[in-house]
Amino acid sequence: MxxxxxxxxxxxxxxxxxxxxxxxxxxxxxxxxxxxxxxxxxxxxxxxxxxxxxxxxxxxxxxxxxxxxxxxxxxxxxxxxxxxxxxxxxxxxxxxxxxxxxxxxxxxxxxxxxxxxxxxxxxxxxxxxxxxxxxxxxxxxxxxxxxxxxxxxxxxxxxxxxxxxxxxxxxxxxxxxxxxxxxxxxxxxxxxxxGLDESKAVYIISDQMEEIRDALMARLGRGVTILHATGGYSKEEKPVLYCVVTRLEVAKLKSIVSEWDETAFVTISDVHEVMGGRFKKKAIH
Known part of the structure; x- marks a missing residue:
């Protein structure tokens, strides 16, 4: 095969x-x-x-x-x-x-x-x-x-x-x-x-981690990965949310994050290609 x-x-x-x-x-x-x-x-x-x-x-x-x-x-x-x-x-x-x-x-x-x-x-x-x-x-x-x-x-x-x-x-x-x-x-x-429809990798650090995670999964239909990190200054353990979305979903993602935590630290970068996993292009509702 x-x-x-x-x-x-x-x-x-x-x-x-x-x-x-x-x-x-x-x-x-x-x-x-x-x-x-x-x-x-x-x-x-x-x-x-x-x-x-x-x-x-x-x-x-x-x-x-x-x-x-x-x-x-x-x-x-x-x-x-x-x-x-x-x-x-x-x-x-x-x-x-x-x-x-x-x-x-x-x-x-x-x-x-x-x-x-x-x-x-x-x-x-x-x-x-x-x-x-x-x-x-x-x-x-x-x-x-x-x-x-x-x-x-x-x-x-x-x-x-x-x-x-x-x-x-x-x-x-x-x-x-x-x-x-x-x-x-x-x-x-x-x-x-x-391709015209580029994907974006998003990292989110927030004290409202669970709420943001659940909202992203429910409203965007995206899988979310929790990464474990340590603060460089505070030395505290902090979870980091990671997910991949399409370019057209970025605005909605930022809106969801702001609803739960306006002070959340968010970084967004280009992803040239996505393979495997459960990532699929979805329509925005």
């Missing part, structure tokens, strides 16, 4: 990575390439190389990623490398298929924004299901383990040079629009990975 589920999951991932490639390729061919606007990373380098040489963009997408694929295979793992290889080849294939499609707009701002949205959705789907379309992300992952810089900082450093090169090759206006595309795509990828 486990093996069957694993095979089904792999097939699902491959299909969804293929769908993500179609969406990203459409964003490139319909919005960015016709207007000489680039995205960051190897995709951006490929667009500039294709413009300068007249060679196929699809060919550059594959060729420029090959060294990074080898690094991914040797340093990260073969599953990741093969998923990435499939994503890159699929993206290159669909870029070639969509190339004859005429541009939708020649308004540079609209092209930058909608190109960023389309590419962000496509690449976000690919990453969410185990693939990757950009070799600079692999370099960032490897350098992150060996330096004090984060993956995001390393990718931003690479893209600073790539977008500067776009200013010399196309124009500085195009480079600035490319920067808009990059930031829009970055944010949309983040939304695609996390």
């Amino acid at each position: 486990t093996k069957k589920i694993t095979v089904v999951q792999r097939v699902k991932n491959i299909v969804l990575m293929g769908i993500g490639s179609v969406i990203a390729a459409a964003g490139l061919d319909v919005f960015l390439v016709p207007n000489n606007i680039i995205d960051g990373g190897v995709v951006g380098i490929s667009i500039m190389a294709s413009y300068l040489t007249g060679w196929s963009l699809s060919a550059f997408l594959v060729l420029l990623n090959l060294p990074f694929l080898y690094l991914g295979y040797t340093q990260i793992g073969k599953t990741f490398a093969f998923s990435t290889l499939f994503s890159i080849i699929s993206l290159a294939f669909w870029v070639g298929v969509f190339t004859p499609i005429p541009e939708v707009t020649n308004d540079l701002f609209l092209a930058a924004v909608f190109g960023g949205i389309t590419i962000g959705v496509g690449i976000g789907i690919i990453i969410r299901h185990g693939g990757c379309t950009d070799g600079t992300e692999m370099i960032a992952i490897l350098l992150d383990k060996r330096t004090s810089f984060s993956i995001g900082e390393i990718i931003m450093f690479f893209n600073l040079f790539i977008l500067t090169a776009a200013g010399f090759i196309f124009s500085w206006d195009k480079a600035m629009y490319s920067l808009v595309t990059y930031f829009v795509a970055f944010k949309v990828i983040d939304i695609t990975l996390r």
Whole structure:
């Protein structure tokens, strides 16, 4: 049964990575390439190389990623490398298929924004299901383990040079629009990975612990965990309530806590993903 589920999951991932490639390729061919606007990373380098040489963009997408694929295979793992290889080849294939499609707009701002949205959705789907379309992300992952810089900082450093090169090759206006595309795509990828309905982790410290716990369970329908903590100053044992709610339930949770204890200490933080347990999205009543 486990093996069957694993095979089904792999097939699902491959299909969804293929769908993500179609969406990203459409964003490139319909919005960015016709207007000489680039995205960051190897995709951006490929667009500039294709413009300068007249060679196929699809060919550059594959060729420029090959060294990074080898690094991914040797340093990260073969599953990741093969998923990435499939994503890159699929993206290159669909870029070639969509190339004859005429541009939708020649308004540079609209092209930058909608190109960023389309590419962000496509690449976000690919990453969410185990693939990757950009070799600079692999370099960032490897350098992150060996330096004090984060993956995001390393990718931003690479893209600073790539977008500067776009200013010399196309124009500085195009480079600035490319920067808009990059930031829009970055944010949309983040939304695609996390989802619009983010969950929140909540910690509550109050003298009315039992009343708040019962109210949260009854009125929000959420499970609540009691953690045992010790006050750093008072050295007293104090229970801490912990629960996970959806973004839309935060206001109601704060209202419930305030009803019982206006001086309660509450901290709320983002949760990127929730698995297992009895957590389910519920409607607010």
